Amino acid sequence: MRWTHKLRMRLQTLFLRGRASDHLQDELQFHLDQQIAENVANGMSPEEARSAALRRFGNPAVLRDQAREAWSWGWLEFLLRDLRFGMHGLVRTPGFSIMAILVMGLGIGANVALFTVIHSVLLRPLPFKHPNRLVRVYEADRRTGFHDNIMDGGSFAVWQSQARSFEQMAIKKTVQYDLAGTEGQLPEVVDAELGSWNLFPLLGVQPALGRFFSASDDRPEANATVVLTWRLWKRRYGGDRNVLGKTVLIDAKPYTVLGVLPAWFTYPNARVQLWTPLYHERSAGSMQSFFSHNFDVVGRLKPGVTIDQANAELNLVQQGIRKRFPEGPVNDAINIRPILNAETYKVQAGLYALFAATGCLLLIACLNIANLLIARAATRRRETAIRTALGSSRARILREQIIESLLLSCAGGAVGFLLASGILQWMIQARPDIPRVDSIHIDGIAVLFAVGLMLVCGFLAGLVPALSSSGKHILQALQESSRSTSGGRSGVRLRRMLLSLQIGLTVVLLIGAGLLLKSYRHLRSVDLGCATNDVLTMRINLPRGTYKTGTQMTAFYERLLERVRSLPGVKAAGLTSGLPGDGQGRDDVYHIVDHPPLPPGVVLDASTRFVDPGYFHAMQIPLLQGRVFRREQQLELVPEAVINEALARVQFAGEDPIGKHIASGVSDNDETYEIVGVSANTLEDVSGNPRPTIYYSISVGSARTAALAVRVAAPHDPLNLALPVQKAISGIDPALPVTDVLTMNQLINQSTGDASFSATLVLAFAVISLLLATVGLFGILSYIIEQRTTEIGIRIALGAERGQVMHLILKDGLRPAVLGLVIGLAASVEVARLLQSMLYQTPGLDPLVYLIVSGTLLLAATLACVVPAWRASRVDPMVALRKE
Amino acid sequence: MGKPSDLVQGTLDLLILKTLSIESRHGWAIAKRIQQISGEVLQVQQGSLYPALHRLEQQGWIKAKWAESETGRQAKFYSLTAAGRKQLESEAANWNRLSEAITLIMQEV
Numbered sequence: 001m002r003w004t005h006k007l008r009m010r011l012q013t014l015f016l017r018g019r020a021s022d023h024l025q026d027e028l029q030f031h032l033d034q035q036i037a038e039n040v041a042n043g044m045s046p047e048e049a050r051s052a053a054l055r056r057f058g059n060p061a062v063l064r065d066q067a068r069e070a071w072s073w074g075w076l077e078f079l080l081r082d083l084r085f086g087m088h089g090l091v092r093t094p095g096f097s098i099m100a101i102l103v104m105g106l107g108i109g110a111n112v113a114l115f116t117v118i119h120s121v122l123l124r125p126l127p128f129k130h131p132n133r134l135v136r137v138y139e140a141d142r143r144t145g146f147h148d149n150i151m152d153g154g155s156f157a158v159w160q161s162q163a164r165s166f167e168q169m170a171i172k173k174t175v176q177y178d179l180a181g182t183e184g185q186l187p188e189v190v191d192a193e194l195g196s197w198n199l200f201p202l203l204g205v206q207p208a209l210g211r212f213f214s215a216s217d218d219r220p221e222a223n224a225t226v227v228l229t230w231r232l233w234k235r236r237y238g239g240d241r242n243v244l245g246k247t248v249l250i251d252a253k254p255y256t257v258l259g260v261l262p263a264w265f266t267y268p269n270a271r272v273q274l275w276t277p278l279y280h281e282r283s284a285g286s287m288q289s290f291f292s293h294n295f296d297v298v299g300r301l302k303p304g305v306t307i308d309q310a311n312a313e314l315n316l317v318q319q320g321i322r323k324r325f326p327e328g329p330v331n332d333a334i335n336i337r338p339i340l341n342a343e344t345y346k347v348q349a350g351l352y353a354l355f356a357a358t359g360c361l362l363l364i365a366c367l368n369i370a371n372l373l374i375a376r377a378a379t380r381r382r383e384t385a386i387r388t389a390l391g392s393s394r395a396r397i398l399r400e401q402i403i404e405s406l407l408l409s410c411a412g413g414a415v416g417f418l419l420a421s422g423i424l425q426w427m428i429q430a431r432p433d434i435p436r437v438d439s440i441h442i443d444g445i446a447v448l449f450a451v452g453l454m455l456v457c458g459f460l461a462g463l464v465p466a467l468s469s470s471g472k473h474i475l476q477a478l479q480e481s482s483r484s485t486s487g488g489r490s491g492v493r494l495r496r497m498l499l500s501l502q503i504g505l506t507v508v509l510l511i512g513a514g515l516l517l518k519s520y521r522h523l524r525s526v527d528l529g530c531a532t533n534d535v536l537t538m539r540i541n542l543p544r545g546t547y548k549t550g551t552q553m554t555a556f557y558e559r560l561l562e563r564v565r566s567l568p569g570v571k572a573a574g575l576t577s578g579l580p581g582d583g584q585g586r587d588d589v590y591h592i593v594d595h596p597p598l599p600p601g602v603v604l605d606a607s608t609r610f611v612d613p614g615y616f617h618a619m620q621i622p623l624l625q626g627r628v629f630r631r632e633q634q635l636e637l638v639p640e641a642v643i644n645e646a647l648a649r650v651q652f653a654g655e656d657p658i659g660k661h662i663a664s665g666v667s668d669n670d671e672t673y674e675i676v677g678v679s680a681n682t683l684e685d686v687s688g689n690p691r692p693t694i695y696y697s698i699s700v701g702s703a704r705t706a707a708l709a710v711r712v713a714a715p716h717d718p719l720n721l722a723l724p725v726q727k728a729i730s731g732i733d734p735a736l737p738v739t740d741v742l743t744m745n746q747l748i749n750q751s752t753g754d755a756s757f758s759a760t761l762v763l764a765f766a767v768i769s770l771l772l773a774t775v776g777l778f779g780i781l782s783y784i785i786e787q788r789t790t791e792i793g794i795r796i797a798l799g800a801e802r803g804q805v806m807h808l809i810l811k812d813g814l815r816p817a818v819l820g821l822v823i824g825l826a827a828s829v830e831v832a833r834l835l836q837s838m839l840y841q842t843p844g845l846d847p848l849v850y851l852i853v854s855g856t857l858l859l860a861a862t863l864a865c866v867v868p869a870w871r872a873s874r875v876d877p878m879v880a881l882r883k884e
Numbered sequence: 885m886g887k888p889s890d891l892v893q894g895t896l897d898l899l900i901l902k903t904l905s906i907e908s909r910h911g912w913a914i915a916k917r918i919q920q921i922s923g924e925v926l927q928v929q930q931g932s933l934y935p936a937l938h939r940l941e942q943q944g945w946i947k948a949k950w951a952e953s954e955t956g957r958q959a960k961f962y963s964l965t966a967a968g969r970k971q972l973e974s975e976a977a978n979w980n981r982l983s984e985a986i987t988l989i990m991q992e993v
Contacts, residue, residue, distance in 0.1 A: 003944075005944040005947070005965065005967070006942070006943070006944045009941065009942055009944065010942075013942070023950075023960065024934075024938075026958070026960070027910075027911060027934070027959075027960045028930075028934065030910065030911075030912065030953070030957060030958075030959050030960070031911055031912045031915075031930060033957075034912040034955075035912075037955070057930060058929075058930065058931060062931070063930055063931055063934065066931055066934070066935045067934040067935050067937075067938050068938075069935060070934075070935040070936070070937075070938035070939035070942060071938060071942060
């Protein structure tokens, strides 16, 4: 029964606290009255009796508090009281409170947002069965050190039959399809994946509707089948169950819908709309080839097998394959990455760098608030001293100060949380290229992180000033407050230290931002080797169903160019299978017929581009030697090639390439091509080097995807021509969808988006930190001057020049700034080393960046100091001396 | 927040429980009773008495009731609960053991 009694007592003391408090009052009063009555009975006068009783009784308030302490929930009561005190304190100084909450909110918000992104993208396992056993397998090359190459079908078949470390291995490839309905629905281009039938079972996915591919669907002779993603099913088919078994047109060929993937399945990314079986889509010959590297491999390790073991085993298998093919593009090693790492390693460095930057920002915010709180504590020294003298315990005052800063950080956390969800929304919009961007959301762990940050920041910002305002020197504080000649020196020293730290962190951020910005500017000023202004590009994809032969395709391209070139405002137009700056596309192995045979094991590899003769003129790629293909030959299979300078320089050093012959397997039958011209280099990647490239006539190629490049006459906005060009295309083939309508500059922006994003964000953080540091410096200097008014007054009265005073104060203020700068520069050297992998043609110790940052910081610091210093030099000695 | 403690720590609880084992009393009467029985040796300070009473009440060893006192005023009367009686027995036994032990040592040495 005792526990029920205890529980009742606890509930009573919790909820009927007011009544219990009254009762206690009555109880003590009764005791006192009894004492008085006794004293009277002993013969005292009522007055005497009363004061004697009170004397004996002691301080009733203290007594009441002591009794209350025995009650349960005492901690809650004290907490509430301190909270109330803290609130009052903050409401009394709204300017300070709002400023502190916003600063804290900014720091916490940015951190929660970045943490959420990192957790969602880099850390949270993919939503598959036993994800820690899932891996991606790449080919690697010991000679070149390249280790993330995509796979060939031949090697994959060998792996599958020989590798013992894997429970299962699946293979896939990303493609684009034209999707249309059988009843004249609008066509669209969709991202799609070709996957071997065992991929879904390997990942452990169950269909939401219908079924997935079986082994018998995954053969060249099987009927064409397709599995839809949930999104496509909802969007294009209105979530209609009857779509199962129906026929849709993919690249103008009929496919039967087998099933629908669950809504959560967004592998490898959320853009993929449908899946088809790989071995049905690709010929048996191409799937057995050891030379065409086109595929991604996903594997599931057997339980208990480590990645290292699998790596060792599969490396042996691959070396065996290499021995069978000492010539040709067969790699001699493999590389296994955990699946999550494989999908995200490209954005890892950038995200962690941003997270580090937000961490710095938060630390700066904390230091700033600590600094403000110290200033507040200093102005309340007298209050604190009086309270301590009256018996308030040091612990209590400490607790109050920490609670005050915790209140600030909690409010800041709330603001930050709102901010974080805003930042996340913006980030998802701004960076669709981040893998798993669709999975980014604030979850329980992010909330925990936010709460943790709030508490840590609150304690950090509160503890420093609380400890600095020690109650040890009550007397001194009380004396000081009457003669404030050199008040609060220790507080000032601490604030200076914090400020130096803050400035140091700011310098690190500024230098990081400077390096990233410089690297980005390098990227943007890269000369792609072709026209970038006034060029409109778009992509077309000729479906296999309608354009069965090369001749049909070439005829379409010819008509298209003819129409586009005749549009008003168009200066030139051309077609290519891959635009400069749009990434590495197809590459093929070749050899030079006129040269002696290559030593075994050596292969030549060059990027392959199919272009029409007008492409070089349209993109203003200079022709260095020879000529381009002849236009009148365009409908024939032209056995001619144009090589770029990079290839010419390496392979034809000291000889004339014109008239030499190249053999390569770019068309179905092995052909030799006569080199008729040499063009200047263009870049495939903005941050890359020019690669050896061979241009073939578009009539040679089997290029179904082509980019149309249209150069417009100068005053025209290239985007204004988008509609007329698209009309021209639909005039020829109304069913042909057009994608990626972009100007060349937009295309480059896309490929440098990552760099610009990181640089802009870090710069924004750096500017905010600089602002905070400047405000901090201004605040501390104003405070010091306030404290030293009398001293300055005496100096001036004794004949100090105004200039001297100003000099003195400036020196005082700039000292922490210079110290911070030195700390920051030293730390930046290390930070720059970590950043190096993200920097393009920018040394981590770029002197210009360091110089500009130092200059900016000193300028900002001087500006922050000049106003208080000038004010100090204007001090009227009479006013200053009379102040006390 | 130091408490004035004239008694060995924990002894006051025992004395209060013992005092209440005969009849229910209010705080003043408990203090008076301890004072009288001990021949004015033990002076219970209010600063110790009331926190102790409230602590024992929270523990569920004593319970309180407001009733009319001998002077006709409402006063808070404390009485032992069943659990309190048990507690008193065990604490008394403890005390006896302890004091006997101390007595033995004092005689021997």
